[in-house]
Amino acid sequence: MKLSPKWKQRIAFSVLGLASVVVIVPVIVIFSILIEKGLPAINWEFLTAMPRMGMRAGGIFPAIAGTMYLVLGTIVVALPLGVLAAVYLVEYARQNWMTRMIEVAIVNLAGVPSVVYGLFGLGLFVIFLKFGSSILAGSLTLSIMVLPVIITASKEALSSVPQSFREASLALGVSKWQTIRCIVLPNALPGILTGTILGVSRAAGETAPILFTVAAFYLPRLPKSVFDQCMALPYHLYVLSTQVPNVNPKIQYGTALVLVALVFILNFLAIVVRAHIRGKKQW
Amino acid sequence: MSMIEVKDLNLYYGDFQALIDVNVNIDRRKITALIGPSGCGKSTLLRTLNRMNDLIDGVRITGSVIIDGEDIYREKTDLIRLRKKVGMVFQRPNPFPLSIYDNIAYGSRIHGIRQRGELDRIVETALSRVHLWEDFKDRLDRFALNLSLEQQQRLCIARLIAVTPEVVLMDEPCSALDPVATANIEELMYELKKDYTIVIVTHNMQQAARVSDRTGFMLLGRLIEYGDTGSVFTSPRDKKTEEYITGRYG
Ligand SMILES: Nc1ncnc2c1ncn2[C@@H]1O[C@H](COP(=O)(O)OP(=O)(O)OP(=O)(O)O)[C@@H](O)[C@H]1O
Ligand SMILES: [Mg+2]
Numbered sequence: 298m299k300l301s302p303k304w305k306q307r308i309a310f311s312v313l314g315l316a317s318v319v320v321i322v323p324v325i326v327i328f329s330i331l332i333e334k335g336l337p338a339i340n341w342e343f344l345t346a347m348p349r350m351g352m353r354a355g356g357i358f359p360a361i362a363g364t365m366y367l368v369l370g371t372i373v374v375a376l377p378l379g380v381l382a383a384v385y386l387v388e389y390a391r392q393n394w395m396t397r398m399i400e401v402a403i404v405n406l407a408g409v410p411s412v413v414y415g416l417f418g419l420g421l422f423v424i425f426l427k428f429g430s431s432i433l434a435g436s437l438t439l440s441i442m443v444l445p446v447i448i449t450a451s452k453e454a455l456s457s458v459p460q461s462f463r464e465a466s467l468a469l470g471v472s473k474w475q476t477i478r479c480i481v482l483p484n485a486l487p488g489i490l491t492g493t494i495l496g497v498s499r500a501a502g503e504t505a506p507i508l509f510t511v512a513a514f515y516l517p518r519l520p521k522s523v524f525d526q527c528m529a530l531p532y533h534l535y536v537l538s539t540q541v542p543n544v545n546p547k548i549q550y551g552t553a554l555v556l557v558a559l560v561f562i563l564n565f566l567a568i569v570v571r572a573h574i575r576g577k578k579q580w
Numbered sequence: 581m582s583m584i585e586v587k588d589l590n591l592y593y594g595d596f597q598a599l600i601d602v603n604v605n606i607d608r609r610k611i612t613a614l615i616g617p618s619g620c621g622k623s624t625l626l627r628t629l630n631r632m633n634d635l636i637d638g639v640r641i642t643g644s645v646i647i648d649g650e651d652i653y654r655e656k657t658d659l660i661r662l663r664k665k666v667g668m669v670f671q672r673p674n675p676f677p678l679s680i681y682d683n684i685a686y687g688s689r690i691h692g693i694r695q696r697g698e699l700d701r702i703v704e705t706a707l708s709r710v711h712l713w714e715d716f717k718d719r720l721d722r723f724a725l726n727l728s729l730e731q732q733q734r735l736c737i738a739r740l741i742a743v744t745p746e747v748v749l750m751d752e753p754c755s756a757l758d759p760v761a762t763a764n765i766e767e768l769m770y771e772l773k774k775d776y777t778i779v780i781v782t783h784n785m786q787q788a789a790r791v792s793d794r795t796g797f798m799l800l801g802r803l804i805e806y807g808d809t810g811s812v813f814t815s816p817r818d819k820k821t822e823e824y825i826t827g828r829y830g
Contacts (some may be wrong), residue, residue, distance in 0.1 A: 329640065391637060404801075409602065455783075459674070461670060461672065461674035461676075462674065462676060464632065464635070464668075464674070465670065465674045465675075465676065465736070466676075466686075467632070467663065467666035467738075468630065468632065468663055468667055468670075469663065469664070469667060469686070469687040469690075469739065469743050470660045470661065470662070470663040470664030470667070470687065470691070470743060471660070471663075471686075471690050472659075472660055472664075475690050479686070479690065480676060484677065564818070566756065
């Protein structure tokens, strides 16, 4: 039997449609389970109180705050570093074996498993540099992990600024660095921020890199400085699920829901920023 | 004395020689046009005059370009000072994605002028010079990329004038414009020549004939003929110039 082109097309469309449904299904299932089982746990106390009774009751506030601190610390370290590296690579570096090495390194860095970053952070920041298990060590570890994402996004954003803007500025007797600062960077900023937020939001959900470098098992108070340990949502979730007997599953699901919501909010922010540039960009 | 003296200039993009033994004297407060077929090196020659070719990897230059008695290809040339003095207008209007005001004030701000009053004055002078002031004096916060192409090109010229150059290089400044806009920009060039030395690259021979005082004809990296526009167009000395002017190559 020979199929008519019309039928072939129908079948192809169905297969393609099916594939995209397969992608959406897990997202829907995860969200509905989390919301169904976790939402009952969520109330004001859950979000703002310290845990009590060996984490079986009370809230998860220190874990939320800890994750926020880590996100902030990671941005503070990785954003400037990533942007400066990208500026160097796009605006200054000539194509030679050095820059090719750097680019290979960036690609490979992106592929390193997160537990390896954790061990690396333990060795370098916690032990060798004597930061101890601390927000500082954790943020630095996460920073190294998201650096490839930020550099890659920033490079793309910088390259997409039209060459004609650079030429116009240079032809006015403006130095190269001033041109980068006043024209190139402001125009690349939305793209850079989108990439940064996406990278950091992924890092916010990782357990392995913070496991040895910052995360506290149970610490019902807020950290006082960057040299303190803190709790963090992903690790807290892991602890609740595997290390503490007799936890009401509601609390576990509630914690997972908060973590996913946080990542979701960050991603949403990135989408908003990107939509904003799309609207404004006219060259 | 000429404003610009180009002596034995050779330029190589890697192995490819784009300019061959170019010698030319460009007069102060005159309009000099460079014409020639596509790829003959007009843009390249123009860009050697404010060292914009430095931006391209693998460019090698021999010979000298003397502007106001100074060889700009000496080691210690201050590129910033050079480009303030020798500014450039590009083929496609390229205003920054900023307001009209910020476009004009950009250069002055970077060169250290901060006072609002003084910036206002600079903006007004520059915009008046290109006849945009009357239309936009109440709308200086308009986004520059929303202007018409002609207005954008005028804005680019004003942005350049605001940093008080002496030489204005124009690389096919009208090729993105319609005939009416082109005529307007040509008229503007004519007004500007009182105060500026203008070098213009153009594909359009009528344009060269209309606006310029001196014309250079280039072919395959060489400056074949250079002289008063009238005589280049009416009685060219070189046969190739004549062939080009009478339209035998594109
Ligand atoms: N960056 C570059 N690298 C290598 N070759 C180049 C480069 N820029 C220009 N060329 C070559 O140098 C020659 C002169 O180019 P140029 O742009 O100066 O020509 P032009 O006369 O301005 O042409 P057009 O009228 O098309 O603008 C051309 O053959 C071109 O291919
Ligand atoms: Mg050209």
